Amino acid sequence: MLKKKNRTIIDQVEFVCLSELVPKEHLLRTVNESIDFSFIYEKVKDLYSDCTGRPSIDPVVLIKILIIQILYGIPSMRQTIRDAEVNLAYRWFLGYGFQEKIPHFSTFGKNYERRFRESDLFDEIFVQILLEAIQCGFLRTDAAFIDASQVKANANKNKYLRKMAKHRAHKYKRDLLLEINQEREKHGKKPFDDDNDNNNGNQADQTTKEIKESTTDPESGLFHKGEKERCFAYTASVACDSNNFVLAVKAAAGNVHDSQVFSDVFEQVRKRVPDVEAIVVDAGYKTPGICREILEANIVAVMPYKRPVTPEGYFRKYEYVYDEYYDCYLCPNNQVLRYSTTNREGYREYKSNPQICLSCPVRMQCTQSKNHIKVVTHHVWQEYVDIVEDIRHTDWGREMYRKRSETIERVFADAKERHGMRFTRYRGLRKVQHYLTLLFACMNLKKLAMWKKTRGILPRVSSWIFAIWNFTPINATPLPCHLA
Numbered sequence: 105m106l107k108k109k110n111r112t113i114i115d116q117v118e119f120v121c122l123s124e125l126v127p128k129e130h131l132l133r134t135v136n137e138s139i140d141f142s143f144i145y146e147k148v149k150d151l152y153s154d155c156t157g158r159p160s161i162d163p164v165v166l167i168k169i170l171i172i173q174i175l176y177g178i179p180s181m182r183q184t185i186r187d188a189e190v191n192l193a194y195r196w197f198l199g200y201g202f203q204e205k206i207p208h209f210s211t212f213g214k215n216y217e218r219r220f221r222e223s224d225l226f227d228e229i230f231v232q233i234l235l236e237a238i239q240c241g242f243l244r245t246d247a248a249f250i251d252a253s254q255v256k257a258n259a260n261k262n263k264y265l266r267k268m269a270k271h272r273a274h275k276y277k278r279d280l281l282l283e284i285n286q287e288r289e290k291h292g293k294k295p296f297d298d299d300n301d302n303n304n305g306n307q308a309d310q311t312t313k314e315i316k317e318s319t320t321d322p323e324s325g326l327f328h329k330g331e332k333e334r335c336f337a338y339t340a341s342v343a344c345d346s347n348n349f350v351l352a353v354k355a356a357a358g359n360v361h362d363s364q365v366f367s368d369v370f371e372q373v374r375k376r377v378p379d380v381e382a383i384v385v386d387a388g389y390k391t392p393g394i395c396r397e398i399l400e401a402n403i404v405a406v407m408p409y410k411r412p413v414t415p416e417g418y419f420r421k422y423e424y425v426y427d428e429y430y431d432c433y434l435c436p437n438n439q440v441l442r443y444s445t446t447n448r449e450g451y452r453e454y455k456s457n458p459q460i461c462l463s464c465p466v467r468m469q470c471t472q473s474k475n476h477i478k479v480v481t482h483h484v485w486q487e488y489v490d491i492v493e494d495i496r497h498t499d500w501g502r503e504m505y506r507k508r509s510e511t512i513e514r515v516f517a518d519a520k521e522r523h524g525m526r527f528t529r530y531r532g533l534r535k536v537q538h539y540l541t542l543l544f545a546c547m548n549l550k551k552l553a554m555w556k557k558t559r560g561i562l563p564r565v566s567s568w569i570f571a572i573w574n575f576t577p578i579n580a581t582p583l584p585c586h587l588a
Contacts, residue, residue, distance in 0.1 A: 122201060125192045131175065131550070132197040138553035139236055141168070147228050151219040165198050166212050167229065172197065174546040177524045185209040226538045230353075230545040234376060237349050237552050240561055244346040247382040247406070247504055248373050249512035250389070252341040252362040253520075255355075255536070256527035257324035259336040264316040264326070271313065275367040276393050280450050283484050287446045296448055315359060323533040325359030338528065338536050341365040342544065343373045344515050346507065349551060350544040351376055355537040362388050367397065374401065382406055384504050392450070392485035395492045405492045406504045419469055424480050433480045437464055441480055451481035519543060 126133055141164050148163045172194055173184040188194040188206045200206060220226075237243055274280075278298075285295035316326045318336045327337040337358030343351045352372035356365045366389055373380060382404040385394075390407045398405040412420050424441070425434045433441040433454045439461075441454040456478040461467050471478040483489070495501045519525040523543055530539050555561075 122192060122196050126196045127193075130193050131553070132172075132193050134553040134557050135171070135175075135549060136197060138556045139233065139549065143232055144225075144229070147225055148219070148223070151223060161207050161211055161215070162199075163215075165200075165207065166215055168198050169207070169212060170542055171546050171549070174523050174543050175550060177522055179524060180209075180529065181212060182209040220538075221534070226541040226545070230541050230548075231376070233545050233548045233552060234349070234351065237548060238377075240552070240556065242347060242552065242555055243349055243351075243377065245377055245379045245381060247346055247384050247507070248343050248351055248377065248380045249345075249384045249508055250341070250343045250366065250369055250373070251386060251508070251512045251516070252339050252365065253516045253525075254327050254329075254332075254337040254358055255340050255525055255540070257318070257321050257336040257338055257358065257536075258527070258529050258531050259318040259320035259324050261318075261326075261335045263319045264336075265319060267315055267317045268312045269315045269317075274364065274393055276397065280393065280484070284446050284448065284450055287452070287484055291443065291446075293445060321531040323357060323531075325357030327358035338533070339365065340525070340540050341369045342512065342515060343369050344512050345377070345380075346511060347551075348511055348515055349548055350515060353537075353540050353544050355533060355540050357533070363391055363394060366394055370397065370401075382504060384508060386508070387411070390489070390492070392483040392489055395488035396485045399488050399491060404495060406495060406501050407492050408496065408505055417469065419466075421480065426482060433482075435470060435478065437466055437470075439464070441478065444479075446484065447481075450484050452484065454480045454482065515544075515547070519547065523547065 144164050144167055152160060152163075169181070169184060169188070172178070172188065173181065176187075178184045178187065185206055185208070188198065188200075195201070195204075195206075198206070234243075281296060281298060288295055318324050318326075321336060324336040324338055326334065327339075328334040335358075339356045339358055339360060339362065341354045341356065341362060343353075345351060352369045354365050354368045354372070366385075370383065373383075380403060383398050384406040387408050387410040390410045395405055395407070412422075414420055419436055423436050426432075427434060431443055435441060435456065439456060441456045444453045444455040446452050456471075458476040461471065461476045461478060464470065467476070496505075516525075523546070525540075525543060528536055528539055530536050
């Protein structure tokens, strides 16, 4: 029997509570119960006046609007406000009634420029959510996975200026220079001067390069890798644990190599999770400086095989055997390559005898230089790389590296597919850093809420429970005895 819906009911007056209209299983209800947002008032109280001006919009409401935008991957603040006006769950989460007016979409932008821009509010929100996860025992300390991904900038790739820019100095540059000069003095060589104290024009040429600077967003960087589209972008360097909780995030220009941002991320990880046992990274981070930095912190470094850069048809570097006792190399034809010098990058150079190489039957597989000299390099910190290589060949090392696809790569996939990290509408490094910090804070918050609900944990963990858990990782993979 055909039935027609009576639509007159939509004009009737009903007595109903807004909270009753939000389903018990709704994500925002779970998020709201998982953490007490009142800590934000303490963080921002110094940014507001006590006695002058009109009453402000509740700062918790401003942050919750951003949380809604990120959790549901809404592309703009304007659209977020439009959705909040008609979505009952959004209104309930913000604490607004049926007929209360939702703040204008420009309200957050004005508050950000006037109050939050120079503050550490977003970092403090990130840390507060992470601490909540630590107190619940959700974090695992067996390993931290670090990687970087590009975020397309809000800039036209065809509008740029060519400029000369200085290379970013590594954190360990002075330590390396000190060891280089000790090495050179030991062999009777003149020590190098510090770049920062050298005003020589030739030296400046070595530390600068030509770049393309966007006229739309000068703080972004031109990014191009493989078959990916050439565009202006930012780099998001992120660390997470084995349970995919994000531990640290650092934004940089798209033309800055991942390894140059590693020290900043690694320092944040050590500060927030001081008992982390291993750091797992990809081959792009396999440099002597990074290997040394991790191992000297008494942390295990897990890195994969790094493909050699030797052209096809030539002998690989591992075919040249290093003799530590005599400090020399032996080539595949059993000829000696002796120490020549230590360059500014920290590599010892070992050179062959050109008279021997000239008549060598395998010279074309070794070198085709005009002076018939083969040069093999050996970094002053090579022993750290050798230790990492030994770890790579263990079953435990292979298993830990395999988890990258389940951890940090999954974090980036979720951030881009579900939370809109493929591109940013913000311009400027500081704004992008704040945006990425809050984005990964929301991802942690979502996971924290769902895990609390699944495990039946109360919104606030009591101190005696925290003492019993004592940061003990859940089902953590034990470190092998020979690596402990």
